[in-house]
Amino acid sequence: MSDAPDIFAKFETELDVRPDDIDLYQHVHSTRYLDYVLAARFTQMERDYGMSMQEFTDRGLGWFMTSSQVNYKRPLGLGDRMVVRCWIESITERGCRVGFEIDRLPTRKRSCDGFCDYSLVDLTSGRSVAIPDDVRKKYSI
Amino acid sequence: MSDAPDIFAKFETELDVRPDDIDLYQHVHSTRYLDYVLAARFTQMERDYGMSMQEFTDRGLGWFMTSSQVNYKRPLGLGDRMVVRCWIESITERGCRVGFEIDRLPTRKRSCDGFCDYSLVDLTSGRSVAIPDDVRKKYSI
Amino acid sequence: MSDAPDIFAKFETELDVRPDDIDLYQHVHSTRYLDYVLAARFTQMERDYGMSMQEFTDRGLGWFMTSSQVNYKRPLGLGDRMVVRCWIESITERGCRVGFEIDRLPTRKRSCDGFCDYSLVDLTSGRSVAIPDDVRKKYSI
Amino acid sequence: MSDAPDIFAKFETELDVRPDDIDLYQHVHSTRYLDYVLAARFTQMERDYGMSMQEFTDRGLGWFMTSSQVNYKRPLGLGDRMVVRCWIESITERGCRVGFEIDRLPTRKRSCDGFCDYSLVDLTSGRSVAIPDDVRKKYSI
Numbered sequence: 191m192s193d194a195p196d197i198f199a200k201f202e203t204e205l206d207v208r209p210d211d212i213d214l215y216q217h218v219h220s221t222r223y224l225d226y227v228l229a230a231r232f233t234q235m236e237r238d239y240g241m242s243m244q245e246f247t248d249r250g251l252g253w254f255m256t257s258s259q260v261n262y263k264r265p266l267g268l269g270d271r272m273v274v275r276c277w278i279e280s281i282t283e284r285g286c287r288v289g290f291e292i293d294r295l296p297t298r299k300r301s302c303d304g305f306c307d308y309s310l311v312d313l314t315s316g317r318s319v320a321i322p323d324d325v326r327k328k329y330s331i
Numbered sequence: 332m333s334d335a336p337d338i339f340a341k342f343e344t345e346l347d348v349r350p351d352d353i354d355l356y357q358h359v360h361s362t363r364y365l366d367y368v369l370a371a372r373f374t375q376m377e378r379d380y381g382m383s384m385q386e387f388t389d390r391g392l393g394w395f396m397t398s399s400q401v402n403y404k405r406p407l408g409l410g411d412r413m414v415v416r417c418w419i420e421s422i423t424e425r426g427c428r429v430g431f432e433i434d435r436l437p438t439r440k441r442s443c444d445g446f447c448d449y450s451l452v453d454l455t456s457g458r459s460v461a462i463p464d465d466v467r468k469k470y471s472i
Numbered sequence: 473m474s475d476a477p478d479i480f481a482k483f484e485t486e487l488d489v490r491p492d493d494i495d496l497y498q499h500v501h502s503t504r505y506l507d508y509v510l511a512a513r514f515t516q517m518e519r520d521y522g523m524s525m526q527e528f529t530d531r532g533l534g535w536f537m538t539s540s541q542v543n544y545k546r547p548l549g550l551g552d553r554m555v556v557r558c559w560i561e562s563i564t565e566r567g568c569r570v571g572f573e574i575d576r577l578p579t580r581k582r583s584c585d586g587f588c589d590y591s592l593v594d595l596t597s598g599r600s601v602a603i604p605d606d607v608r609k610k611y612s613i
Numbered sequence: 614m615s616d617a618p619d620i621f622a623k624f625e626t627e628l629d630v631r632p633d634d635i636d637l638y639q640h641v642h643s644t645r646y647l648d649y650v651l652a653a654r655f656t657q658m659e660r661d662y663g664m665s666m667q668e669f670t671d672r673g674l675g676w677f678m679t680s681s682q683v684n685y686k687r688p689l690g691l692g693d694r695m696v697v698r699c700w701i702e703s704i705t706e707r708g709c710r711v712g713f714e715i716d717r718l719p720t721r722k723r724s725c726d727g728f729c730d731y732s733l734v735d736l737t738s739g740r741s742v743a744i745p746d747d748v749r750k751k752y753s754i
Contacts, residue, residue, distance in 0.1 A: 206652075208631075208648060208651075208652045209495075209496065209648070209651050209652055209655050210495065210501060210503065210648040210651060210652070212495060212496040213491075213492065213494060213495070213496070214491065214494040214495070214496075214498055214550060215393065215395075216496055219492060220365065220369075220396045220399070221362040221363070221365045221366055221492065222362070224361065224362045225362055225631060225632070225633040228361075228631075228632050228633060229629075229631045229632055229633070232632050232691075232692070236692075242692075243691075244691075244692075252356065254403070255361045255403055256402070256403055257400065257401060257402045257403060257445075258361070258399075258400070258401050258403075259398065259399070259400045259401075260398060260399050260400075261397070261398045262395070262396055262397055262398060262399075268496060268655075268666075268667075269655070269665075269667075304398075347511075349490075349507060349510075349511045350507070350510050350511055350514050350636075350637065351507040351510060351511070351636065351642060351644065353636060353637040354632075354633065354635060354636070354637070355632065355635040355636070355637075355639055355691060357637055360633060362633065366490060366491070366492040369490075369491050369492060370488075370490045370491055370492070373491050373550075373551070377551075383551075384550075385550075385551075409514075409525075409526075409637060410514070410524075410526075497675065502647065502651075502678045502681070503644040503645070503647045503648055504644070506643065506644045507644055510643075534638065536638075536685070537643045537685055538684070538685055539682065539683060539684045539685060539727075540643070540681075540682070540683050540685075541680065541681070541682045541683075542680060542681050542682075543679070543680045544677070544678055544679055544680060544681075586680075
């Protein structure tokens with residue numbers, strides 16, 4: 191399944207809940223947690239992996255989500271601050287699984303966790319492509 | 332796991348993509364598909380199951396999502412129309428799994444599918460409660 | 473200010489509030505009303521004016537919002553249906569003002585109204601351009 | 614129009630664009646700028662004025678937006694950081710006008726500006742009420 195080492199580094203990004211994330215139940219709307227993960231990933235790709243989403247785009251490549259799973263434990267609310275922890279869980283020839291955990295600050299109690307599967311896609315053809323060696327290297331940390 | 336019959340009815344709701352659903356990749360943003368499912372469920376609870384979300388609220392009850400899984404097949408785009416098909420996949424003592432499929436219209440090609448797990452919650456205590464018999468009956472169709 | 477006739481046609485589009493539009497105050501979030509106007513405009517450009525946003529894009533043109541004003545009267549809520557009425561209020565050499573009214577259905581009581589100013593922009597240069605004659609003609613109804 | 618002093622303090626909050634704020638034109642979606650203002654205001658009410666939105670809610674009071682105006686100058690894009698500057702522009706018996714400016718960082722070039730009018734509302738009756746003296750005092754800085 192994976193030709194990558196067992197243990198990949200975990201990276202953390204801190205974010206604040208925005209008032210427009212709150213829904214009719216007075217909690218962060220269920221679909222916003224993946225937006226937090228997305229935001230954290232954009233930051234971490236550039237800061238921690240050394241290859242920003244823009245650099246992928248410049249090479250004609252994009253990461254398309256093929257599936258996502260979220261396990262909701264404790265909802266975040268108005269004014270909450272969180273840490274979003276992400277890591278590569280596995281790498282295959284054409285994609286990877288990114289695991290994540292969102293903890294409420296300052297208690298660091300788990301709010302939700304899950305994973306997203308991504309395929310690397312040639313933006314011109316729209317087809318999945320093999321992950322180039324230099325990309326694989328950068329992501330195998 | 333489930334004390335409910337094997338086969339539950341599937342219900343359909345048609346929706347249009349809104350321009351503000353489109354993201355930087357020119358497709359419906361990945362987290363909006365669950366919002367379509369949520370919108371379809373609100374309609375179907377009232378129209379097809381005969382018990383609206385408001386009636387749950389009036390009884391001091393709410394459905395809290397405990398997990399969700401989405402499998403993305405073909406992204407929807409600007410101006411697209413879709414059908415959202417939902418059904419009860421299983422009922423347990425305190426919750427249920429709702430399966431869904433979103434197909435693009437008019438071709439009815441699959442855009443995404445998945446499921447959401449819900450727990451019935453007492454809105455005052457915030458704790459999960461057993462599904463009342465009359466609710467179980469309405470949902471066992 | 474305007475070289476266009478005084479009276480332009482008004483067009484209507486009906487929309488439903490989506491559950492994810494509701495905010496912490498149990499009403500449609502204040503910024504979503506302009507999203508309803510945007511959705512109605514996309515429909516009306518194609519259906520009523522005979523030139524869709526896509527056709528503008530294909531000609532290398534885009535409409536960029538330069539200002540917006542919204543007057544909030546009565547908030548919409550969960551499950552509400554509305555009619556969004558839009559019209560050209562004035563056309564200048566390089567832009568136009570679109571007036572709008574959103575009424576709650578079936579009572580047609582006013583929920584909000586206002587206007588959006590747009591500039592026609594060359595998508596390559598990013599600069600505002602004069603509205604081509606054929607476009608002006610289509611919009612002067 | 615206003616029984617308040619001419620000059621009120623301006624407060625600043627720095628925010629980051631989130632990837633889900635970007636729309637089909639690769640810029641921050643036009644309706645998100647007011648969400649940034651709202652987020653900045655929530656922070657500033659607590660940090661700078663010494664009375665959080667929650668404290669208003671606890672007293673049975675809420676601020677309802679009655680109108681908004683946004684003038685768009687230069688769109689923000691993916692990865693951008695901004696400063697949101699807000700201030701009380703005028704106070705009337707039952708409401709206030711909040712002015713705002715959003716500047717892109719680090720250049721501090723203007724992205725947009727405008728104002729929001731608010732009415733103080735009794736959350737039980739839904740009617741506008743006179744601003745209590747202690748609130749007026751806190752906001753007259």
